[in-house]
Amino acid sequence: MDLNIEKGGKKRVVIIGGGFGGLELAKRLRRSGMQIVLIDKNNYHQFQPLIYQVASAGMEPSSISFPFRRIFQRYRDFYFRLAEVESIDFTAKTVITSIGNIGYDYLVLAAGATTNFFGNERIKAAALPMKTTSEATAIRNLVLTNIERAITSTDSQERQALLNVVIVGGGATGVELAGVISEMKRTILPRDYPDLDSSLMNIYLIQGARRLLPAMDPTSSAAAEQFLRSMGVNVILSKLVKDYQDHRVQMDDGSSIATRTFIWVSGITGVRFGNIGNEMIGRGGRIKVDAYNRVPGAKDVFVIGDQAIMSGDEAYPDGHPQLAQVAIQQGRLLAENLKRMEKGRALQPFHYHNLGAMATVGRNKAVAEFRLFKTQGWFAWFLWLVVHLRSILGIRNKMVVLLNWIWNYVNYNQSLRLIFSTGKSCGKDD
């Protein structure tokens, strides 16, 4: 038996990755008559849009993480397996994992993307990425530890490097992270660290492109930049980070910033497994798929979400943006298409229905754009809260997150500034 799962005469769908896409697909295949096996290297789904609040100690990792087994408690013929996928044998229709092999009738890759350091090993070794809750916890620990170290540092240059936070990447993640850290500086630092001059803390947001939030409308970019500058964030545009040496971030124009808190949210690349040849890979390390999310030439292998790059959706000739909504909509359609295949019916091609985009910068400050209107400021911020609260899984987590937000809003004073040891933080920096 594969991974101790009896097949029992049903078709088996193996889904690799329980992010937004894989989760939606698995849910939609309930009562499809097929057996579902979900493989993930974590035992929980992470709600990625709020990970930056974990990094700023405003939210607990558990509030935005949900155990898969809990989500699928009432599903029949559903199996979760905690494993790392090593490679895929397309001929034998088998997935090779860290805990054994499993055969499939349909295979769906939904493993998402990982941080792209663009081949720079020194940056990779020094910078903290922020794609997972573990990584966000490591950032929280580092920010807090460096503040503690700054207090007793006897070298003023070292102290400044400990208090400079450099965030590379001006997409939504970078903008949101710069925003919360600047709020932490303004509201928390003066109270928690009376023996530190909080004005010494500098937050830098470095963006290679000419504007922040390049995936959004220029009015949103301008508003976000204006919000951040009003909050004291040093926004640096049109500069590329080339290196990190002697605790300094080096930019392509020769300038540099001393920092011990070097955060890299500048790019992502699709997760790769063994035996996936380069001929299958498109832009951004993503696996090329047709309009049915199918790998060309393989009738039973699909890729959805950030890991896929689709040709065939006319409005998106260069592939879709790597957003939760794309993954969710692809998961939803693929569930339908798999059921259609079982009935011998024709497949439906995917067309992304753009529901809009939003990014929050701070208290009452966000940018949002929809098909019919754009808005910036408190109303965008309110919409952002509603949309994200709605999307969080589970009543308990919704309640916890909402109470948390209300508490923080009224109080400015979350008590989660705990430096818990994590695997990640031990190896990084010195």
Place this chain on the structure above:
Amino acid sequence: MDLNIEKGGKKRVVIIGGGFGGLELAKRLRRSGMQIVLIDKNNYHQFQPLIYQVASAGMEPSSISFPFRRIFQRYRDFYFRLAEVESIDFTAKTVITSIGNIGYDYLVLAAGATTNFFGNERIKAAALPMKTTSEATAIRNLVLTNIERAITSTDSQERQALLNVVIVGGGATGVELAGVISEMKRTILPRDYPDLDSSLMNIYLIQGARRLLPAMDPTSSAAAEQFLRSMGVNVILSKLVKDYQDHRVQMDDGSSIATRTFIWVSGITGVRFGNIGNEMIGRGGRIKVDAYNRVPGAKDVFVIGDQAIMSGDEAYPDGHPQLAQVAIQQGRLLAENLKRMEKGRALQPFHYHNLGAMATVGRNKAVAEFRLFKTQGWFAWFLWLVVHLRSILGIRNKMVVLLNWIWNYVNYNQSLRLIFSTGKSCGKDD
């Protein structure tokens, strides 16, 4: 300046350790006219009595941890320093720490106790202790990971070892941990792991003494044992664990139990710093103090709580039990005595006022004993809840813990079964 703290003509009290004793002392010294410096290796106070609920995934670490800087936000001339104490120079009246040296006028050691493996290196390398929230998180991760591994294990002996939980130590911690893990087996396993026969999970509680909870009355011990047995825990009395080899816990009568989840809560020993000579150490690795918690011969050095063993309290000729209440009462009296010393007045000797003892075993099941009465069952359990909720710091944490408990009580179904990577778990076992 010592650790960047200006003394400004005041007397300085350096407190090492912000557990129950150190925290109480620091709070009581507010407005004493003295400068307070609290040194701890964590940036948060941990509420130890509930750590076992973190291990069973019923409670978040953050719910029972409180950042020191938050607690002392409104204190004047109070300084927190995140550091490890290396040694103490009693002649120069200086504490040597990982981040520099600091002089003191009064020094109070309140660093508590750590797990005692009684010199057995193999047990130390294999067993998980549970004195801190990090350690409790590591236990949570191991229990959950081993269940996941058991599901796909193809070797029935290995599977059984993965599903056997062995807890060594029948004090309150061991009893409470065995209780929550057996509730997890009963309520969570069948729902979260439908593809696992939950009856295969065995929980063993091994106690060297002839009864559980030896510090309590025999009626309480008997009730706790009865509760645990009714919950399916294998209680093993009068056996000492001698070794751990080939994934088996070896007992002194030659019997052994196969397990990959080996938890050691069998004893503690006082925290030691460099230059504290053996002549200063009494039973249990604790530093000997007189009735004023003073180290004999040193007029300005005090030890309180688990780290101290006092002679001079007539009712406790062998020293006090290592309980939160003792530490709190010693911290409170020492604050008074330091103020008295400043005024040239005579010191008051310490007498422990025993407020009672309690241990919870499970849902509606606890034992409690007070001066006037003893009780077992739901009323003891209710008292336990009230007493512990009252003691948790901060309104927000009280609310979070209470909501958590209510949710779990009604629902039997907490969603905190998240395997987050921690520094501890990576090194242990294979």
